[in-house]
Amino acid sequence: MTRVATNLQIDSARLWGTIHETAKFGGTPKGGVKRLTLSVEDKQVRDWFRSACEAAGCDVHVDTLGSMFALRKGRDMSKPPIGLGSHLDTQPTGGKFDGVLGTLAALEVVRTLNDAGIETELPICIANWTNEEGSRFAPAMMGSAAYVGDFTTDDILLRKDIAGVSVGEALDSIGYRGESPVGTQKFTSFVELHIEQGPILEAEGKTIGVVDSGQGVLWFDGQITGFESHAGSTPMTLRRDALATLSEIVLAVERIASGFGPKAVGTIGEAVIASPSRNVIPGEIAFTMDIRSADAEILDHLEKAVQAAVVDIAAHRKVEVRLEKVWHKPPTHFDRTLVNAVEAATEALGYSHRRITSGAGHDSCNLNTIMPAAMIFVPCKDGISHNELEDSTQPDCTAGANVLLHTVLTLAGVAAK
Known part of the structure; x- marks a missing residue:
């Protein structure tokens, strides 16, 4: 790949403006964003995004799972485009930058190329992937997972949220069940800009993180079935307490993950007591578990150790515990050539990394x-994400978008005049 010699820069004020403009769709009183996938608020931001992309000269189409693709033509349309983008959905207590930065920076790249009158050799396609967060429907990264064949379209369409609404019903309710079969839009390669969602870059005073790998993820849905009984008249030794059982599982996950030092994490993120009451010993609880490591061998050890711990806890608590694996994403090692292209763009622009x-x-x-x-x-303040306090600076967002721009110019090339 040959780097395009250019001092081209994105419009920092315009990017910053679009970030804050889209934050009004699902904006919260604390300054965050609640925009669950396929909600009314998601429709609002999708409509905005479609209009903005079309105004930038892109052809927009939507696949049957609602993922959006905005295509900017290149000189050579016989080759698949360079893909860039991220997602527009958020967590229930989300912020302005998670996912949104990558999608809007991709739009800003296209706008900047338009302003400069630059035609690229390869086309460019901006993607807004459906349900990246996984906060309403499981699994997370649903649109891209179906795209790569991890799930069938029919399987995903039948997935339901906690209210019993299916993905298909939610897509229809906001008018975003597209006509293009999943996987129709091809890419030559894909580059995604994102906030770090961790504290390392800020702590080290680095502007750009060149991502070379990603953690593997295991998700479980859990169900504990004990026995409901009177809190005042049931002796402690005769209880089959679902909540006390969950407490032990939480501590076991923490202990097991901590045993692998900084190379693993484990979290119980949700817990729901069935028919809770102050004076009733909890008899049934649903919960979720999230386990991660960038090392496939460690991830396997984590799973086996957690499963064994759950069996032991259930036995001595005299309850039934069911763990269902709902998602397994192996560790990621990104393409070396593309990682080097990102690093070269960063160095050419003079950013610390x-x-x-x-x-x-x-x-x-x-x-x-x-x-x-x-x-x-790019850094985020105090490493905070999935929180209304999530924040990043305009200079850092601008730097990330400039690295994205120059990486894309390297990959897509500039068409000869």
Whole structure:
């Protein structure tokens, strides 16, 4: 790949403006964003995104799972485009930058190329992937997972949220069940800009994280079945307490993950007591579990150790515990050539940087299984994400978008006049 010699820069004020403009769709009183996938608020931001892309001269189409693709033509339309983008859905207590930065920076790249009158050799396609967060429907990164063949379209369409609404019903309710079969839009490669969602870049004073790998992820849905009984008249030794059982499982996950030092994490993120009451011993609890490591061998050890611990806890608590694995994403090692292209663009622009592993899962981690992919990280304040306090600075967002722009110019090339 030959680097395009240019001093081209994105419009920092315009990018910053679009980030804050889209934050009004699902904006919260604390300054965050609640925009669950396929909600009314998601429709609002999707409509905005479609209009903005069309105004930038892109052809927009939507696949049957609602993922959006905005194509900017290149000189050679016989080749698949360079893909860039991320997602627009958020967590229930989300912020302005997670996912949104990558999608809007991709739009800003297209706008900047338009303003400069630059035609690229290869086309460019911006993607907004459906349900990256997984906060309403499981699994996370649903649109890209189906795209790479991890799930069938029919399987995903039948997945339901906690209210019993299916993905298909939610798509129809906001008018975003597209006509293009999943996988129709091909890519030559894919580059995603994202906030780090961790504290490393800020702590080290680095502007850019050149992402070379991503953690593997295991998700479980758990169900504990004990026995409901009176809190005042049931002796402690005769209880089959579902909540006390969950407490032991939580501590076991913490202990097991901590045993692998900084190379593993484990979390119980949700717990719901069936028919809770102050004076009733909890008899039934549903919960979720999230386990991660960038080392496939460690991830396997984690799973086996957690499963064994759960069996032991259930036995001595005299309850039934069911763990269902609902998602397994192996560790990601991004394409070396693309990672080097990101690093070269960063160095050419003079930004401080370091190689980094992504602690979070991303659509690019899925895409990397079938095409060359890479990621660019910028710092977020105090490493906070999935929180209304999530924040990043305009200079850092601008730097990330500039690295994205120059990486894309390298990959797509500039058409000869």
